Structure formats: structure tokens, C-alpha cells
Amino acid sequence: MAQNGMLDRDMLVKECGSAIDRYQEVWSTIKAKEKDIDSFTTDKTIESKSFDNLKAVMSDYILVIGAMGTAVNFDLNDCQMLKKTINNVDINKIDVGNLQNQVATAETTIETNKSRLENTQKNLNSCANDNSEAAAQRSTQLRNDIRNYGYNIKNYNEIVNICNHYIQEYQDIEKNTSNFFTQGKTYRDKANGLLDEIMGSFTNGQYSPKQVSSFRNELAEDEKVKATLSIAYESNIEKLGISKNRIQKLKEYGLSMRDIYFLYQNPNTSKKILYIIKGDKESLKKLFLEDPDIVDGNTKAFLATYINVLYHKDKKAFCELQNVKNTSIYALSPGEEYSAKKNPDGRTSPYMDEVARRDFALESYEQSIKDKSYKTAAKILEENNKAFGSYRSQWDNVILSGELAQAKMYSNQTVNCYNAAHDPKNKYKNENMKNAQSMYSSYQEIMETVSAVAAVKDLNSKNGMVILDKPVKDSKNYTEGFEIRKYNLKDKLYEKEYKTVLCLNVAQFQKMSGTDSYKKISDIQEEDNKRIKQHKAQLVKTVTFSGLQIIPGAGILYDTLYSVDQIASTNYNCISGQDKVPEYGQTGVHSILNAGTALAQANQLNKDYIKMEKDYDESVDKEYAKRFSSYCYYENGTDEAGKHVKSKVVYSYYTEPGFSPISRITLDKWKKGGLESLLNIEYRDSKEIDGTKQKLKCDPKKEREMFIKELKEQNLYDFFMGKSIECHSTSAKRRFIDDSKRFEEYIRKNPYTKNYINVDTGIDLTESYAESELKY
Numbered sequence: 001m002a003q004n005g006m007l008d009r010d011m012l013v014k015e016c017g018s019a020i021d022r023y024q025e026v027w028s029t030i031k032a033k034e035k036d037i038d039s040f041t042t043d044k045t046i047e048s049k050s051f052d053n054l055k056a057v058m059s060d061y062i063l064v065i066g067a068m069g070t071a072v073n074f075d076l077n078d079c080q081m082l083k084k085t086i087n088n089v090d091i092n093k094i095d096v097g098n099l100q101n102q103v104a105t106a107e108t109t110i111e112t113n114k115s116r117l118e119n120t121q122k123n124l125n126s127c128a129n130d131n132s133e134a135a136a137q138r139s140t141q142l143r144n145d146i147r148n149y150g151y152n153i154k155n156y157n158e159i160v161n162i163c164n165h166y167i168q169e170y171q172d173i174e175k176n177t178s179n180f181f182t183q184g185k186t187y188r189d190k191a192n193g194l195l196d197e198i199m200g201s202f203t204n205g206q207y208s209p210k211q212v213s214s215f216r217n218e219l220a221e222d223e224k225v226k227a228t229l230s231i232a233y234e235s236n237i238e239k240l241g242i243s244k245n246r247i248q249k250l251k252e253y254g255l256s257m258r259d260i261y262f263l264y265q266n267p268n269t270s271k272k273i274l275y276i277i278k279g280d281k282e283s284l285k286k287l288f289l290e291d292p293d294i295v296d297g298n299t300k301a302f303l304a305t306y307i308n309v310l311y312h313k314d315k316k317a318f319c320e321l322q323n324v325k326n327t328s329i330y331a332l333s334p335g336e337e338y339s340a341k342k343n344p345d346g347r348t349s350p351y352m353d354e355v356a357r358r359d360f361a362l363e364s365y366e367q368s369i370k371d372k373s374y375k376t377a378a379k380i381l382e383e384n385n386k387a388f389g390s391y392r393s394q395w396d397n398v399i400l401s402g403e404l405a406q407a408k409m410y411s412n413q414t415v416n417c418y419n420a421a422h423d424p425k426n427k428y429k430n431e432n433m434k435n436a437q438s439m440y441s442s443y444q445e446i447m448e449t450v451s452a453v454a455a456v457k458d459l460n461s462k463n464g465m466v467i468l469d470k471p472v473k474d475s476k477n478y479t480e481g482f483e484i485r486k487y488n489l490k491d492k493l494y495e496k497e498y499k500t501v502l503c504l505n506v507a508q509f510q511k512m513s514g515t516d517s518y519k520k521i522s523d524i525q526e527e528d529n530k531r532i533k534q535h536k537a538q539l540v541k542t543v544t545f546s547g548l549q550i551i552p553g554a555g556i557l558y559d560t561l562y563s564v565d566q567i568a569s570t571n572y573n574c575i576s577g578q579d580k581v582p583e584y585g586q587t588g589v590h591s592i593l594n595a596g597t598a599l600a601q602a603n604q605l606n607k608d609y610i611k612m613e614k615d616y617d618e619s620v621d622k623e624y625a626k627r628f629s630s631y632c633y634y635e636n637g638t639d640e641a642g643k644h645v646k647s648k649v650v651y652s653y654y655t656e657p658g659f660s661p662i663s664r665i666t667l668d669k670w671k672k673g674g675l676e677s678l679l680n681i682e683y684r685d686s687k688e689i690d691g692t693k694q695k696l697k698c699d700p701k702k703e704r705e706m707f708i709k710e711l712k713e714q715n716l717y718d719f720f721m722g723k724s725i726e727c728h729s730t731s732a733k734r735r736f737i738d739d740s741k742r743f744e745e746y747i748r749k750n751p752y753t754k755n756y757i758n759v760d761t762g763i764d765l766t767e768s769y770a771e772s773e774l775k776y
Contacts, residue, residue, distance in 0.1 A: 005094075005096040005097070005170055005174070006093070006094070006095050006096065006097075007086070007089065007093065007094040007096075007170055007173065008092070008093050009086055009087070009089045009091070009092050009093065009094075010092055012082075012083075012086045013083055013086055013087055016079050016080075016082055016083035016086070017083065019075075019079045020076060020079050020080060020083070023072055023075055023076040023079060024076065026072050027069065027072050027073070027076065030065055030068060030069045030072065031069070033065055060194065060197075060198050060216060061198070062229070063194060063216060063219045063220060063225065064191045064194050064195050064198070066219065066225040066226075066228050066229045067187045067188070067190050067191035067194070067219050067222075067225055068187070068188065068191045069225075069228040069229070070187045070222075070224045070225050070227075070228040071183075071184040071185070071186075071187035071188040071191065072184070073228060074181075074183040074184035074187065075181055075184035078177075078180040078181050078183075078184065079180075081177075081180070082177055082180055085173055085176065085177065086173070089169065089173075091166065094166050094167075094169065094170045096167055096170050099163040099166055099167050100163075100167065102159060102163050103159075103160050103163045103164060103167075106156040106157075106159040106160045106163070107156075107160060109152065109156050110152075110153050110156045110157060110160070113149045113152040113153050113156070114149075114153060116145075116149050117145075117146055117149035117150065117153070120142050120145045120146050120149065121146060123138075123142055124139060124142040124143065124146065127139045127142070187224075187225075190215055190218065190219055191219075193215040194215035194216055194219060197215060197216070226256075229258055230251070230256060230257040230258055233257040233258050233260070233261035234247055234257050236261055237257060237260060237261055237264075237277075240264065240274060241274075241278070242277060242278065246277075246278070246279065249279075250277060252313070253306075253309045253310075253313055253314070254309060254313075255277075255305075255306070255309065259302075260273065260277055263298060263299075263302060266298065268296040268298070268299075269296055269298045269299045269302075272287055272290070272295060272296075272299040273299060273302060275287040276299075276302060276303060276306055279317065279321075281320065281324050284320075284321055284324040284325070285324050285328050287303075288324060288325045288328040288391060288392075288395055289328050289330055289391070290391070291391055291394070292391060292394045292395050292397075292398045293394070295398075300398050300402055301402060301405070303398075303399065303402060304399060304402025304403050304405070304406060305402075305406070307321065307399060307402075307403070307449065307453065308403060308406065308445075308446055308449040311448070311449045311452055312445060312448070312449070315471035315480075315482075316470065316471060318452075318468075318471075319468040319469070319470060319471065319482060322456055322468050323467055323468055325392060325395050325396075326392055326456075326460060326465060326466050326467070327369050327377070327465065327467075328390065328391070328392070329362070329365065329381070329388045329389065329390045330362070330388065330389050330390070331355075331358040331359060331361075331362045331387060331388060331389075332358070332386075332387055332388065332389045333355075334351050334354040334355060334358070338350045338351040338353075338354045358384065358387045358388075361380055361383075361384045361387065361388075362388070364376075364380055365377050365380040365381065365384075365388075368380065374465065374467055374485060374487065374497070375487070375497055377465065378464060378465050378487035381464055381465060381487075382464065392460055393457075393460065393461065396453070396456065396457035396460055396461075397457070399453050399457075400450065400453050400454055400457055400653070403446055403449050403450045403453055404450060404655075406446050407443055407446040407447050407450055407659075408659065410439050410440075410442045410443035410446060411443050411659060411660060411661045411664065413435075413439040414436050414439040414440045414443055414661035414774065415661050415664050415665060415668070417432045417433070417435040417436035417439060418432075418433070418436040418661065418665060418770070418773070418774065419665075419668075420432040421433035421436055433773065436661075436773075436774060437773075437774055437775070439661075440661055440774040440775070443660070443661060447506045447630065447632075447660075448504070448506060450506065450632060450653065451504045451505060451506040451632040451633075451634070451652070451653075452504050454632045454652040454653035455502060455504055455632070455634035455650075455652050456468075457652070458634070458650060458652040458653075459484070459486065459502075459636075462488070463486045463487060463488050464487050464488060465486075465487040466484060466485070466486055466487075467484060467485040468482045468483075468484050468502075469482070469483040469484060469485060470482065470483050472501060480503075480504065481501055481502045481503040481504055481634075482501070482502045483499070483500075483501055483502075484499070484500060484501070484502045484636065485497055485498065485499050486498040486500070500636045501636065502634055502635075502636045503634060503635040503636070504632075504634050505632070505633055505634070506630060506631070506632045506633075620730055620733050620734050620737060621654070621730060621733060622654075623733075623737055624657070624727060624733040624736060624737060625654045625655075625657070627657075627760065627763060628657035628658055628663045628666070628667060628725075628726075629654050629655045629656065629657055629659065629660075629663065630654075630655045630659060630660045630663070631651055631653065631654050631655070632651070632652045632653040633649055633650060633651045633652060634649075634650055634652055635648065635649050635650070636648070636650070656728070657726055657727065657728070658726060661770070661774065662767045662770045662771045662774070663767065665766070665767075665770045666678070666763055666766045666767050666770065667722070667725065667726060669766060670722035670725060671721075671722035671723070671725070671726075672722075674720055674721040674722055675720050675721075675722075675759065675762070678759075678762045678763070678766055679757045679759065679762040680755070680757065680762075681753050681755065681757075682700070682753065682754050682755050683698075683700040683701075683703040683704045683707065683752055683753055683754065684698055684700065684703055684751075684752060684753065684754040685697065685698055685699075685700050685703075685754075686698055687751070703752040703753075704752070706752050707750060707752035707753065708720075710746075710750065710752075711746075714742065714746060715739075716739060716742060716743050716746065719736070719739040719740070719743055720743065724736065724739070740759060743759065744758065744759060
């Protein structure tokens with residue numbers, strides 16, 4: 001504490017008031033400058049390298065402004081607290097030096113009066129035995145003196161207490177405000193540090209930002225700076241009709257007020273962004289009644305971000321959004337069949353009558369949705385299926401694509417950071433690995449959302465209407481999901497309400513050996529071939545006994561019937577399998593029936609062939625996916641009115657090969673170092689002499705050369721080196737599975753290697769190691 005401290009209450013309160021006004025002016029200026037720079041950096045009308053370079057400078061200036069704004073906010077708050085604290089002092093001035101002098105003087109006076117009181121008391125006691133009149137007068141005087149000394153001691157004690165009170169108050173104020181303005185100074189120092197870096201990063205007029213900048217990185221991740229940059233836009237967003245409570249909810253979601261504001265400023269996104277951030281049913285309905293093909297990319301990207309946030313932070317709101325999307329429909333305009341007719345009275349138009357009928361049906365449907373009378377709504381949908389339209393399936397595709405795009409971004413960032421962490425020349429391996437782990441965590445989070453929206457999309461494609469009632473959690477296995485209702489309008493089951501629980505998951509496939517995979521595909525083919533043979537035999541029988549002529553080679557599946565005239569010349573009844581002479585007037589009836597049966601059987605045979613090809617292609621795609629893809633699946637029963645039916649696992653989405661970071665890391669490792677690195681292949685250094693137990697030394701390099709030579713002779717070298725492993729077409733995947741099978745057979749028998757690891761085992765080990773690093 002200062003020995004001669006002085007606190008002038010009125011003067012300090014006035015100075016604090018002036019400082020507060022000044023801080024508020026500076027804060028307004030900072031917000032305006034930030035807005036100007038943001039408008040400049042987000043301007044997409046000018047594109048050039050110089051302009052991009054200038055944007056990079058401005059982006060760093062934004063951080064400087066954010067730090068300065070944070071400093072101002074801290075100083076402003078401290079100033080307001082200081083003013084409030086000083087205003088509570090009940091005297092205008094506290095002069096510590098003067099108060100201390102008064103305490104010292106008072107304490108000296110107290111001691112003097114105590115000494116005199118003690119002496120006076122002794123004198124009074126000595127008069128106790130003297131009965132003279134003089135002694136009585138003296139006793140009276142001594143008692144008066146004792147009383148006065150007591151008063152003096154009490155008064156000066158009060159002076160000491162009062163002075164000490166204000167001295168303590170001064171000390172408390174000084175102690176409680178000693179840290180004021182220090183946080184503001186810290187952020188000002190950081191802002192000045194980054195500003196110095198910016199000024200020193202220009203070379204020949206070009207901005208070359210310092211790559212390793214503690215100031216930039218620290219400020220970019222500082223939550224206070226982020227909040228400062230966000231506060232500047234909250235008032236503007238509130239003016240759009242967004243309540244403070246809703247703004248607070250959006251902030252709790254982790255959404256940037258700055259990003260939202262500038263999306264609104266874009267004329268292409270303004271209304272649609274407003275629909276999303278309002279988040280109420282009516283606003284969302286307006287969005288989902290728009291054709292997504294004409295909605296801009298920024299809105300779609302923000303919607304994907306918003307849905308991901310809801311899934312992880314507000315599942316109830318996630319359900320509401322999905323329900324609005326699933327139930328948003330519009331009335332189609334009546335076709336020409338209505339406009340071409342007139343009513344008998346000649347006054348009303350059938351077209352307008354149909355418009356009115358559809359509008360009434362739509363109003364009834366929407367009221368049923370509001371009342372949560374979903375059975376009634378489903379019935380109205382079925383009865384007016386040709387009168388209503390919806391963008392539900394298109395929005396499902398948009399949302400899934402948006403979530404996958406974000407997941408892909410995090411996947412790529414994970415791989416890039418992971419590779420950098422394993423670069424022997426890299427000095428920042430630990431930092432890169434931490435970034436990789438952070439990106440992988442974000443990837444996994446978004447893939448959980450992908451699983452949810454993929455399940456909803458799949459359910460929507462199979463049902464007329466799907467309602468997500470509420471989120472649920474299985475206490476046994478902690479699987480998250482939703483209670484749902486399904487209305488299958490396609491089978492006219494709209495009056496039956498199927499209630500069930502939707503359980504979601506996303507996973508990597510469990511690998512199986514290439515030989516087992518190939519056998520599984522072959523088994524499916526064999527089963528389909530048996531079915532084809534049976535139907536083909538039935539078709540041949542029908543055609544043979546019917547005497548139908550065939551044009552050879554007319555189709556890859558079955559030959560075409562030659563002519564109806566030929567059909568009319570036969571009387572074989574393909575139903576009864578017997579010949580019969582036609583009755584009068586019925587010539588050609590049975591032959592037409594025979595031809596129809598033959599065509600039906602031929603069509604069935606065609607379907608069998610198509611099914612076989614489809615089964616084979618799907619099996620190939622799935623078996624390939626088991627090596628390099630992730631998949632989303634869900635489980636839901638078909639409980640009807642409380643009746644339990646066993647749940648069914650449905651695969652709702654397969655990712656492309658190498659979509660997940662661990663699969664991409666594995667693929668890249670295979671393509672970079674071949675299976676040698678993936679399987680840790682070692683070549684033999686000795687071999688047994690035939691017929692003896694003696695061993696002959698070998699050169700591992702030569703053994704490898706022989707191994708590679710044979711791989712090339714058997715057309716397996718490209719597979720071994722990873723040149724043909726990333727497949728997108730079914731035919732390429734077929735070749736991969738075939739090559740995998742042939743390679744497994746070869747490496748199991750080859751004489752050049754001394755260890756053997758199954759390819760799928762090698763893939764699993766590589767992925768498991770990468771995942772253990774990313775989950776550390």
C-alpha cells in the first residue's frame with residue numbers, strides 16, 4: 001500500500017465515467033472496422049492472386065482487431081467495476097497519510113490520558129481515609145478529572161477506529177482492484193505482437209505470413225477473442241427478428257454469429273439462412289418447400305452444419321427438423337384433363353373446382369400434422385397422392401451429401417496431419433499428431449450424423465411418411481436412437497401405425513479372407529443359376545409343345561417369338577399341358593394363352609438373369625467395401641400396435657473406398673510400398689536341399705527378384721504394388737477380388753518368402769495401428 005495514498009471519490013468516479021464513454025466509442029469503432037474488413041475479405045466479385053494476398057493480410061488484421069476488442073472489453077468491465085466500488089465509499093476523500101497521522105496523534109493522546117487517569121485514581125484512593133473538608137473538595141475534583149480522562153480515551157479511540165476503517169477501506173479497494181486492467185494489457189500486448197509480425201512479413205510488396213506464429217495461433221483459438229468477434233454481430237442479428245434467447249441457443253450450439261450475419265448479408269442466402277436460424281416449424285417448412293436444386297451451395301453447407309450440431313447437442317430439435325422436412329408438401333396444379341372440360345352449368349370450371357379440392361385437402365393435411373393426428377395425415381396423403389408434391393427425397397440427398405462433404409474434409413485433414421506426424425524431417429510431429437487426433441474425432445462425430453440422416457433417408461424411401469417421436473438411449477449398450485412411427489402408403493397401410501425404435505451405428509467392416517469372399521459370391525451365383533435353369537426349362541417346354549417359332553440370337557437372354565400368326569396355329573394348352581382341338585369360334589384362344597405364358601416365362605427368365613447380375617454386382621461391391629469402406633446401418637422392428645417383431649439390420653450407406661482416414665492411410669501405404677510394407681514380407685535366406693535335411697544359403701535379394709518375376713508372369717504385380725486396388729467400377733472390383741484370391745493362393749505356395757500374412761489380416765493390422773494412434 002502506498003504510504004501517502006489518496007482516494008478522491010468524486011474525481012475518480014468522473015474519470016471512470018469519461019473512460020467508460022471513451023471505451024464504448026473505441027468499441028464501436030472496432031466493430032465498424034471489423035465489419036469493413038470482413039466485407040472486404042468475403043467479397044467474391046474480385047479474384048486475383050494480389051487480391052487473395054491482400055485478403056490474407058486482412059484476415060490477420062481481423063485477429064488484431066479481435067484482440068484489441070477483447071482488451072477494450074476487459075478494460076471497460078474493469079472500469080465499470082472500479083467506478084461502482086469507489087461510488088460505495090461514503091466520504092469524498094480518503095487521505096491515507098493524514099489518517100495515519102491522526103491515528104498516531106490519537107493513540108499518543110490516549111496513552112497520555114490513560115497515564116493521567118491512573119495517577120489521578122491513585123490520588124483519589126489516598127483521600128479515602130481523610131475526612132477533612134479539603135479532602136472532600138479534592139476528591140470531587142479528582143473524580144471530575146477521571147471522568148474527563150475516560151471521555152478523552154473513548155473519543156480518541158473512536159477517532160482511531162474511524163481512521164483505521166477508512167485506511168482499511170482504502171487498502172481493500174487497492175487490493176481488490178490491483179489486477180484491474182492487467183487482462184486488457186495482456187491482449188493489447190498480443191495484438192501488438194501480431195501487428196509487429198504483420199508489418200515484418202512483407203517482401204517486395206507481397207505478404208508472406210510467418211508460418212510458426214504463437215500470436216496468430218493463440219489468438220485464433222482464444223475463446224475470448226472468438227466471443228468478441230461474435231458479439232459485434234449479435235445486435236445486428238437481433239434486428240432480423242431473432243430473439244435473445246434464440247441467439248443464446250445458437251451460441252450454445254457453437255455457431256458463429258459472424259458467419260451467420262455474413263451469410264444473411266449475401267442476397268442469395270439471406271431468406272433461407274433466416275429460415276434455419278429461426279428454427280421454428282413454420283420457418284423450416286418454408287425452406288423445405290423450396291426446390292433444393294435452386295438453393296445456393298452456402299445455404300446447403302450451413303444446413304449440414306446446423307443438422308450436425310442438432311444431432312449432437314439438441315436431438316429433440318433434430319427430430320423436429322426431420323419431421324418438418326418429412327411432412328412438408330404442396331398441392332400440384334391440376335392437369336389438362338381438368339382444364340379441357342366444362343361443368344354442365346357452364347358457370348364453374350372443373351379446373352377451379354379441383355384446385356379448391358386440393359387446397360382443402362392440403363389444409364386438412366396440415367391441420368392433422370399440427371394436431372399430431374398422423375394417421376389422418378397419412379390417409380389424406382394416400383387419397384391425394386397424385387395431387388401433392390414434395391421435395392423430401394431431394395432434401396434427403398442434399399443433407400446426406402452435405403454431411404459427407406464435411407466428413408470428407410475432416411478425413412483429408414486427418415490423413416494430412418497423420419502423414420506429417422510420420423515425416424522424419426518434420427520438427428513438429430507431436431503437434432501434427434494432436435491435430436490428426438482432433439480431426440479424427442471431428443470425423444467420427446460427423447459420421448454419426450451421417451448414419452442418422454442416411455437412416456432417415458432410407459426409411460423415407462420405403463415409407464410414405466416417417467415421424468421421429470423422440471430421442472431414446474438404450475441403458476444396456478448405450479446405443480442412441482429414436483422412437484419412430486412409419487406409415488407405408490405404398491401398400492395402402494396408412495391406417496396402420498408402425499411404432500418402433502430406430503438404433504443407429506457406423507462402423508468399419510470386419511475383414512474376411514479373399515478366398516472366403518470369393519466363395520460367398522460364387523455360392524450366390526450358383527443359387528441364381530439353378531433358378532435360371534429351372535425357368536429356362538419351363539420356357540423351352542412351353543415353346544416346344546406350343547409349336548412357337550423362335551428367332552435365334554434375337555436377345556442375350558431369350559429368343560423372340562416370331563409372330564402372332566404362328567402363335568394362332570397351335571392348340572397346346574400350356575396351363576393344362578394337353579393338346580386340344582379348338583371349339584368353333586375359339587381358334588387361336590389357347591395359342592394366344594400359350595404365347596402369353598411363354599412371354600411371361602421369358603420375362604421371368606429375363607428377370608432371373610438381371611437378378612443374377614444384380615446379386616453378383618452387389619456382392620462384389622459389398623465384398624470390396626469390406627476392405628476399404630465404412631458403412632452406416634440401422635436397426636428397427638416393425639412393431640404394430642405394440643406387437644413385437646424382431647428388429648432387422650439395414651445397411652443404409654456405404655462410403656467410397658478410402659473415405660475413412662484409417663482406410664486412406666492403409667491404401668496410401670499399400671500404393672507407396674506395396675504389400676511388402678503392408679504384410680512385412682521377408683524373403684528366405686536359406687532353403688532345404690531336396691532329399692536331405694541340409695540347408696543351402698540364399699540371397700534374399702535374388703529371392704525377391706524371382707518372387708517379383710513370377711508375380712509379373714501371373715499378372716499379379718500391379719495388385720502387389722497397389723496399382724489397381726482403388727476401384728470404383730464393379731468390373732474393377734471384380735478384378736480386385738479375383739486378383740486377391742489368386743494372390744492368396746500364390747503366396748501360400750511360393751518358395752521365396754519365409755513368412756506369410758493374409759492380405760486382409762495385413763489390412764486389419766495396419767488400420768488397427770493407425771486407429772490406435774488417432775484415438776490415443
